[in-house]
Amino acid sequence: MSSTRSKILDTAEEMVRAGGYNGFSFREIATLIGIKSASVHHHFPTKEALMLEVARRYHENFFAALGVPKPARHSPEVQLELYCEVFKKAFQSSERACLCGVLTNEAEQLPDSVREVVIEFVQANIAWLEQALEKSPNDLNAVKRAELVYSALEGAMGVASLKQDQLWIDRVSEAVCLTTLSLI
Amino acid sequence: MSSTRSKILDTAEEMVRAGGYNGFSFREIATLIGIKSASVHHHFPTKEALMLEVARRYHENFFAALGVPKPARHSPEVQLELYCEVFKKAFQSSERACLCGVLTNEAEQLPDSVREVVIEFVQANIAWLEQALEKSPNDLNAVKRAELVYSALEGAMGVASLKQDQLWIDRVSEAVCLTTLSLI
DNA sequence: TAAAACCTACCTATCAGAAGGTAGACTGGG
DNA sequence: CCCAGTCTACCTTCTGATAGGTAGGTTTTA
Numbered sequence: 001m002s003s004t005r006s007k008i009l010d011t012a013e014e015m016v017r018a019g020g021y022n023g024f025s026f027r028e029i030a031t032l033i034g035i036k037s038a039s040v041h042h043h044f045p046t047k048e049a050l051m052l053e054v055a056r057r058y059h060e061n062f063f064a065a066l067g068v069p070k071p072a073r074h075s076p077e078v079q080l081e082l083y084c085e086v087f088k089k090a091f092q093s094s095e096r097a098c099l100c101g102v103l104t105n106e107a108e109q110l111p112d113s114v115r116e117v118v119i120e121f122v123q124a125n126i127a128w129l130e131q132a133l134e135k136s137p138n139d140l141n142a143v144k145r146a147e148l149v150y151s152a153l154e155g156a157m158g159v160a161s162l163k164q165d166q167l168w169i170d171r172v173s174e175a176v177c178l179t180t181l182s183l184i
Numbered sequence: 185m186s187s188t189r190s191k192i193l194d195t196a197e198e199m200v201r202a203g204g205y206n207g208f209s210f211r212e213i214a215t216l217i218g219i220k221s222a223s224v225h226h227h228f229p230t231k232e233a234l235m236l237e238v239a240r241r242y243h244e245n246f247f248a249a250l251g252v253p254k255p256a257r258h259s260p261e262v263q264l265e266l267y268c269e270v271f272k273k274a275f276q277s278s279e280r281a282c283l284c285g286v287l288t289n290e291a292e293q294l295p296d297s298v299r300e301v302v303i304e305f306v307q308a309n310i311a312w313l314e315q316a317l318e319k320s321p322n323d324l325n326a327v328k329r330a331e332l333v334y335s336a337l338e339g340a341m342g343v344a345s346l347k348q349d350q351l352w353i354d355r356v357s358e359a360v361c362l363t364t365l366s367l368i
Numbered sequence: 369t370a371a372a373a374c375c376t377a378c379c380t381a382t383c384a385g386a387a388g389g390t391a392g393a394c395t396g397g398g
Numbered sequence: 399c400c401c402a403g404t405c406t407a408c409c410t411t412c413t414g415a416t417a418g419g420t421a422g423g424t425t426t427t428a
Contacts, residue, residue, distance in 0.1 A: 004403080019293030022206035025387060038390085039404050047388065097289055101339075105281055105289040107346040109203030115346070122343055140359055147343075147352060148336055148359035155285075155339030156331070159306055162291040162299070168331065175324055175332035179363040188377080209413065222416085223378050231414065 005043050007033045012054045017096035017161075020106050021051060021114070048111045055117040058099040063124065065089065069131040076181055079132035080149065084173035087153045091169055097161040101154040125150045133180070145180055152176050189227050191217045196238045201280035201345075204290050205235060205298070232295045239301045242283040247308065249273065253315040260365055263316035264333065268357035271337045275353055281345040285338040309334050317364070329364055336360050 011032050015024035026037040026047070044050035065086045069079060090098060100121040107115050129146035156172035159165075195216050199208035210221040210231070228234035249270045253263060274282060284305040291299050313330035340356035343349075 020204050020206065020290050022204060023290060023293045026389085027386075035403090036405060037388085038406080041389065042403065045389090096292070101342070102289045104342045104346045105286045106204050106207060108280070109207045119347060122346065140362055144355045144359045147340070148356050148363065151339030151343060151352075151356050152332055152336040153339070154342065155335030155337070158285070158288045158338065159331075159335060162288045162306065163303060168335075171328045172332050172335050175328045178324055179332065179366070182363070182366065210415085211412075219377090220379065221414085222380080225415070226377065229415090 004033070004035065004039075008040055008043055008050070009054055009057060012050055013058060013099060014094055014096070016051070016054060017094060017099050017102055020102050021110055022106070048113060051111070051114050052117060055099065055103065055114060055121070059117065059121050059124070062086065062090065062121075063128075066128060069128050071131055071135055076133050076135060077177070080177050080180065081173075083129065083132065083149065084153065084169075084177065087157060088166075088169055088173065091157055091160055091166060095161065095164060095166075097157045098154055101157055104154070105158075122150070149176055149180055188217070188219065188223075192224055192227055192234070193238055193241060196234055197242060197283060198278055198280070200235070200238060201278060201283050201286055204286050205294055206290070232297060235295070235298050236301060239283065239287065239298060239305070243301065243305050243308070246270065246274065246305075247312075250312060253312050255315055255319055258316075260317050260319060261361070264361050264364065265357075267313065267316065267333065268337065268353075268361065271341060272350075272353050272357065275341055275344055275350060279345065279348060279350075281341045282338055285341055288338070289342075306334070333360055333364055 008029060011029045012024060015029065018024075026040045030037040030040050040050075044053065066083065071079070074082075087098070100118050103110060103114065103118045104122070107118065110118070126143070126146045129149055130142045133145050133149075134142045152172055153169070153176065156169045160168040192213055195213045196208060199212065202208075210224045214221040214224050224234075228237065250267065255263070258266075271282070284302050287294060287298065287302045288306070291302065294302070310327070310330045313333055314326045317329050317333075318326045336356055337353070337360065340353045344352040
């Protein structure tokens with residue numbers, strides 16, 4: 001409940017989403033929240049530990065917003081729209097790309113533990129989408145559809161943050177909803 | 185001509201694709217090609233100048249592989265498959281994500297000049313796809329289709345490099361070709 | 369044609385600043 | 399008193415960048 005601790009996590013998340021793992025420093029976080037870098041080390045001993053907790057928290061929040069897929073209760077259309085909504089909200093919260101999307105594009109230089117968390121995020125997304133879309137009538141199997149949807153939204157979020165244009169996500173979301181579920 | 189110069193560009197490109205703009209240094213490039221960092225500065229005075237030339241070269245090579253879209257001569261299907269092929273080849277060349285895709289996810293911390301080159305790359309891709317797809321029968325307009333295709337392939341390339349799995353691009357390419365052109 | 373001037377590509381040495389991280393001391397509330 | 403939270407002070411390593419020098423080739427000019 002230490003408010004400093006969550007301020008550190010908030011600031012770190014924003015900075016990673018702005019410039020990646022190599023784009024933030026203990027000193028800068030400290031300055032932004034008005035403490036010294038040694039105090040940040042008190043809460044998170046290493047950069048890897050801090051990054052790890054930021055990534056885990058992001059994962060949790062993301063899937064909390066998403067909920068459990070309910071293929072029995074909601075149509076694929078409805079669930080796909082919900083999925084797109086969560087990406088839109090994630091973007092709106094800071095006008096920046098997905099934390100794990102950013103980390104994905106630095107994978108090779110990431111500490112192993114962080115890369116694993118990112119991979120888990122991807123797999124959790126695919127699993128969610130597979131369940132949500134499995135009943136849609138389509139000659140593409142659920143895995144391929146899921147991977148397309150996830151790739152498209154991550155890509156769209158990156159471009160939206162590059163161009164500072166929320167409409168990119170809106171248009172790609174619309175296109176993804178229309179095309180993904182429209183095959184015979 | 186100067187082989188050192190192109191070695192620097194090659195090495196820098198690989199390092200950026202591995203870890204972004206903040207993921208490479210003059211010293212590391214120099215060490216990898218067997219010279220001193222001051223000699224890298226002789227060829228490229230600043231990091232921004234080096235990054236700029238790497239990005240411009242990548243843009244050129246990418247569109248050289250793509251060629252000019254020929255909507256009169258080739259069907260949208262054929263051209264979309266060609267487009268996916270170029271992404272596949274770009275991945276295969278180093279098992280890494282698209283240079284501009286990586287830079288997209290660091291946009292905020294990039295020098296302005298570099299960010300502009302990245303934005304131009306995105307716009308050139310959309311323009312190419314719009315031309316290639318404009319004749320496809322579809323109730324989605326060409327812009328939305330183009331943005332979906334580009335977002336999906338950039339996203340897929342990121343995940344493919346994260347998971348070191350070329351099949352991600354193959355599957356997303358297949359899905360994108362099937363769904364994008366299949367509406368009434 | 370020979371000397372002077374210049375250019376290219378590298379080098380050594382160095383800088384100031386920022387990075388991640390550590391040790392030890394201070395402070396205020398339970 | 400204890401201890402979480404913060405501080406000062408510092409270390410080492412790396413960063414982008416600069417100054418100045420050297421060897422060798424080319425170009426200009428007297």
